[in-house]
Amino acid sequence: MTASSLANTIHHGPWLTALLSLLLGFASISTDLYLPALPTMSVALGADRGTLELTVSSYLLGFSLGQLFWGPVSDRYGRKLPLLCGLAIFIAGAAGCALSTGAWRLVGWRVVQALGASAAFVIGRAMVRDLFDRNDAARMLSTLMMIMGIAPLLGPTIGAQILAISSWQYISWSLVGMRAVTFAAVCRLAEPLPPARREHGALLGKFATYLEHLRNPALMLYAGILGFSAAGLFAYVAGSAFVFIQFYGLSAEVYGLVFASSIVGIMLANAVNRRLLPRYGSDRLMLAGAICGGVAAFFVALLAWTGWGGMAAFLVALWFFVAMGGMIGANAVAGGLTSVVKGTGSASALLGCAQYGGGMIGAGLVSALSQGTPAPLGLVVLMSSLAAGACAIAIARRLLAEGATAPT
The missing domain is CATH 1.20.1250.20 (MFS general substrate transporter like domains)
Incomplete structure (x- = not known):
């Protein structure tokens, strides 16, 4: 069946x-x-x-x-x-x-x-x-x-x-x-x-499935994309309130609208992703999301460090970065779960642990580096995006290599 x-x-x-x-x-x-x-x-x-x-x-x-x-x-x-x-x-x-x-x-x-x-x-x-x-x-x-x-x-x-x-x-x-x-x-x-x-078999032996998953390079790359992408997103969640309220001087009510707009961005990206999946496939869309997110992250970091364009430019770049999380997440999860033949539940657990573990690290880093400006948020967002993009490119190269060696 x-x-x-x-x-x-x-x-x-x-x-x-x-x-x-x-x-x-x-x-x-x-x-x-x-x-x-x-x-x-x-x-x-x-x-x-x-x-x-x-x-x-x-x-x-x-x-x-x-x-x-x-x-x-x-x-x-x-x-x-x-x-x-x-x-x-x-x-x-x-x-x-x-x-x-x-x-x-x-x-x-x-x-x-x-x-x-x-x-x-x-x-x-x-x-x-x-x-x-x-x-x-x-x-x-x-x-x-x-x-x-x-x-x-x-x-x-x-x-x-x-x-x-x-x-x-x-x-x-x-x-x-x-x-x-x-x-x-x-x-x-x-x-x-x-x-x-x-x-x-014995339940204890099922936990050994994690060792097999850790030796699955495709699954680890998808987990890496999820973890690094989540690091940037959770850095935004942890640090954006201080940036927009304390540094840029927004009220709590206006900041709530800013935060809500970023969630709408994720939802829109998911809607686009859902529409384009039958034509382009999940891996291509994930790679596109990682590349676009990386470009947005570059501008987030640049504007955070230089202040060019003020809050408006910084907000637009950050909005696009967050929105691309919607293009990356669903495709990375689907790709990771498809990369395993057995142990789907433990693979799902590993992907989730990487996602939320990366999120905790990202939130912790932006809090530890906090110095009253948007610069730490820009730095964490950029580094996490570069790492996620590297994983996405590695997956694309693996797929190209498999396609080149597949029998015709």
């Missing part, structure tokens, strides 16, 4: 798209929703800003490492049962956050929450590969990324509205409710990975 026919036998159409969006979207909504409540939580829990910010970094750490566990488990036992376990863990973690009476308890429950969310993310991606062939998988991932772009646009606003009519705990309770609905939806789902396609 082919991937496409399997998709048709399960649930093809809006229902499947909606479910996959819920699974992948909780990676961001679980943080975006409660960001406006951080100052209130700091007062309520008697904690300083740095301690509350650990609830974000600890979540990213747990989310990144948790994927490495759920990938092999889902390859061995199928997608549905591990996914339900992950959703149950997330519900427990979110409830624990709501009931926390101290900042460090909150940090601990956020890690639990992240471990559950990582199951939904890595298994959701693996399901896309289970159900769709390569270009169709890239098209579905582009669609999902367009839908997921709504989360950072609306998440903080919804969180602020919940906070306005109730306490910060109800933000966590709302996450419990949303995940309970997702749990019920997954219960209706037919198993996407039938026993005949699973990895058999």
Whole structure:
């Protein structure tokens, strides 16, 4: 049975798209929703800003490492049962956050929450590969990324509205409710990975699959593209508020519009990517995105260091750089998952770990180098783009070499 026919036998159409969006979207909504409540939580829990910010970094750490566990488990036992376990863990973690009476308890429950969310993310991606062939998988991932772009646009606003009519705990309770609905939806789902396609044998041996993946040069190049691209994007997320509010003097409200416009850019790039995939294929579009992103990154760094053109020129260059992330991400994931014959779940986990690990490094670098100007952001964006572009070019050269040696 082919991937496409399997998709048709399960649930093809809006229902499947909606479910996959819920699974992948909780990676961001679980943080975006409660960001406006951080100052209130700091007062309520008697904690300083740095301690509350650990609830974000600890979540990213747990989310990144948790994927490495759920990938092999889902390859061995199928997608549905591990996914339900992950959703149950997330519900427990979110409830624990709501009931926390101290900042460090909150940090601990956020890690639990992240471990559950990582199951939904890595298994959701693996399901896309289970159900769709390569270009169709890239098209579905582009669609999902367009839908997921709504989360950072609306998440903080919804969180602020919940906070306005109730306490910060109800933000966590709302996450419990949303995940309970997702749990019920997954219960209706037919198993996407039938026993005949699973990895058999002892579970511990399934973790050895990572060694095979690490020796897969194509997969490592796709992981490199994701990691380096995410480093630049997360550097933007971590550093842009200080650049636009403190350096350029924008108000918080106007900065929110600037940030929202960059998310719209990613969504537009995904829409273009989805439309062009049948004609050009995922690797060509990924390479185009990496090249265009690299050119934009060069101008971001140049304008950050020289100040030429003022804020307007800097904003335009940064907008194009961020938007190209939409052209790179879905194609790199589809290419990476297609490069493996077995162990799709663990490959999805490795790609996700590289993506979020790179994001943490990028955010950490721009924070460590901060000196009150846009220069550190420009530097991290440029270096990450050059590295991502190098990986994309290496993949293009491999494909050309394979084409030249293929029998005619």
